[in-house]
Amino acid sequence: MGRTRWVAGNWKMHGSRQANRALLDELVPGVSQLRGVECVVCVPFPYLGEVAGKLGGAPIAWGAQNVSEHAQGAYTGEVSAAMLAEFGCRYVIVGHSERRQLYGETDAQVAAKFAAVKAAGMTPILCVGETLQERDAGKTEEVVARQLGAVRFEEGVLAYEPVWAIGTGRNATPEQAQQVHAFLRRKVSPGTAIIYGGSVKPQNAGAIFAMPDVDGGLIGGASLVAKDFLDILKAAAK
Ligand code: 13P
Numbered sequence: 001m002g003r004t005r006w007v008a009g010n011w012k013m014h015g016s017r018q019a020n021r022a023l024l025d026e027l028v029p030g031v032s033q034l035r036g037v038e039c040v041v042c043v044p045f046p047y048l049g050e051v052a053g054k055l056g057g058a059p060i061a062w063g064a065q066n067v068s069e070h071a072q073g074a075y076t077g078e079v080s081a082a083m084l085a086e087f088g089c090r091y092v093i094v095g096h097s098e099r100r101q102l103y104g105e106t107d108a109q110v111a112a113k114f115a116a117v118k119a120a121g122m123t124p125i126l127c128v129g130e131t132l133q134e135r136d137a138g139k140t141e142e143v144v145a146r147q148l149g150a151v152r153f154e155e156g157v158l159a160y161e162p163v164w165a166i167g168t169g170r171n172a173t174p175e176q177a178q179q180v181h182a183f184l185r186r187k188v189s190p191g192t193a194i195i196y197g198g199s200v201k202p203q204n205a206g207a208i209f210a211m212p213d214v215d216g217g218l219i220g221g222a223s224l225v226a227k228d229f230l231d232i233l234k235a236a237a238k
Helices: 017-032 047-054 081-086 095-100 107-119 132-136 138-148 174-183 203-210 226-236
Strands: 005-010 037-042 059-063 092-093 123-128 156-162 195-198 217-220
Touching: 005 092, 005 156, 005 195, 005 226, 017 037, 017 047, 017 059, 017 195, 017 226, 037 092, 037 226, 047 059, 081 107, 092 107, 107 123, 107 138, 123 138, 138 174, 138 195, 156 174, 174 195, 174 203, 203 226, 217 226
Parallel strands: 005 037, 005 217, 037 059, 059 092, 092 123, 123 156, 156 195, 195 217
Antiparallel strands: none
């Protein structure tokens, strides 16, 4: 009687039509054999329609990596939540640290994006996480509490992604992840999925997912390699 686990792949700005097809050709049969794990792929905007078509009725949901906080208007280059929902998109990552750091997204913008995703009937995957400097200064809980508190969080997926663990090969230890997840758990409604992201690989996924407050993972680099992503999904299934 395990709880549902979540494993979401964040492809970031990677992929090509051919590479996406090859990846999904391996993922679909593999994921179809798994039970108890919700699999999501978060795909660059141009590929969403094609990926959705390719997934068809497969047990893999798809989502976007970003969205505008505005409903419509003169916002060149932006994509609204309603546009995504119109194509059947179910998930949207909001507040990823790369967007906060590289594009200056503020807590207020993240909150508005979260609300826009909810209003369009989709599920936001809200990312929170501290930098190494903030961790070393003992501010981890303060930072993630501020990032979460800025959002009217209800019925979403919460992802703890320590910035220092993203793309660095240096994952949080299972105990470090558990400590922050337990802290976050007290701030959200029961049943909220809290997933961990940051250098999750087949080798460390089992130990991280075994922690009582870790409900799965948000996977970057390893989600682009079918075998690795499937091995991570298997570590979450059972
Ligand atoms: P990596 O798994 O490549 O460290 O990326 C994690 C991440 O940012 C997922 O959103």
